[in-house]
Amino acid sequence: MRKICLIIIDGLRNDTALAECGFLTASTEAKTARHWKMISCLPTISAPLYETLHTGLAPSDHGITSNEALRPSNRPNVFSELKQAGRATGAVAHSYFHTLYGGSAFDPFDHNEIDDPSASVPHARYYSLEGYGRANPALPSEVDLCAQAWAIAHRKAPDYLLLHSSSCDTLGHFYTSDSAEYRTQAWRVDNALSRLVPRLVGAGYDVLVTADHGMNADGHHGGDQPGLREVPFFAFCDRVKAPIDAVLDQRAIAPTVLALLRADVPDTMTAKPLL
Known part of the structure; x- marks a missing residue:
């Protein structure tokens, strides 16, 4: 059975992904991936949408x-459900994810690197962005994040692997979505993924790429605007099914991941899996 890697590009608008992410869009042209527009929940803020x-x-x-x-997190989630099912998980992500799913508030001296089969997320590398401005x-280098994700996939082979990049969100806040810095960073993330995704696919992973929310021309997010709610969803997985012109619900990702891994989907996840 194939494994799943979910890649979250924080703050990436759907229109920016289509304009700037040449590897991802080339993959859709080559029919090795498919793309849909996905609608984020509200508020369009990072931690709430990581949980969503x-x-x-x-x-x-x-x-x-x-x-x-x-x-x-105090609700059934992808990490807790897979842990309960005896399946391994891994993450390369911002420290918020440790607070949500790692079992405690993040301490950089204790939680920067985790390799512990008994941990809530057994294989993890977290970064803090402490002091950023x-x-x-x-920001960590995008290729370094991808290399860390590959190391976990290659050495530990978790059933579910999360890779989360913060750079588009960070530069979007500083320079706005209508800036060369934001658009170029979207390309830089895509360029790093062009070296990671083929490795993951070759190692038996189906790869899903999305964003939590977008960014606006004020360098802000949180509200209800198309540029904030419309995010990309790319699937390097022929088991993901939806009409090509469908606009997808962000709440479908969690049940889709569990269904792809043939794990039980809890009753709290009411959105239909994209299968």
Whole structure:
């Protein structure tokens, strides 16, 4: 059975992905991947939508409605359901994901690298972005993140692997979505993925690529605008099925991941899997 890698490109608008991400769009032209527009839940804020992507619930239902309200997830989610089923998971992601799914608040000295079969997420590499600002974006290199994800996939082969990139969101805040910096960073992420995704596919992973939310011309997100809610969804997986002109619901990702892994989908995930 094939494994699943979910890649979240934080803050990437759908129109920017189609305009700038040459590898992803070339893959759709070559029919090795398919693309759909996906609609984010509200509010279009990172931590609430990380939880949406993993629980299949809107923020108003799972209760995390802002980054400042971050706490460990208390709803059935992809990580907890796979742990319960005896399946391994891994992550290369922002520290918010450790707080949500790693079992405690993030401490960079304790949780930067985790390789512990008993842990909630057994194989993980977390980054903090501590101290970031316009003069110091504090961003890890995209190819380094991809290399870390590949190391986990190659050495540990978790059934579910998360890769989360923060750079489009960070530069979008500093320079806005209508900037060369934001558009070029979208390409840089895509360029790194062009070296990772074929390796993952060759190693037995189906790969799903999406974003939590978009970005607007004010360098902000949180509200209800097309540029904030319309995000890309690319599937390097012929088992993912939807009409090519369908506009997808972000809440479908969690049940889709579990269904692809032939794991039980909890009753709380009411969106239909994309199968």
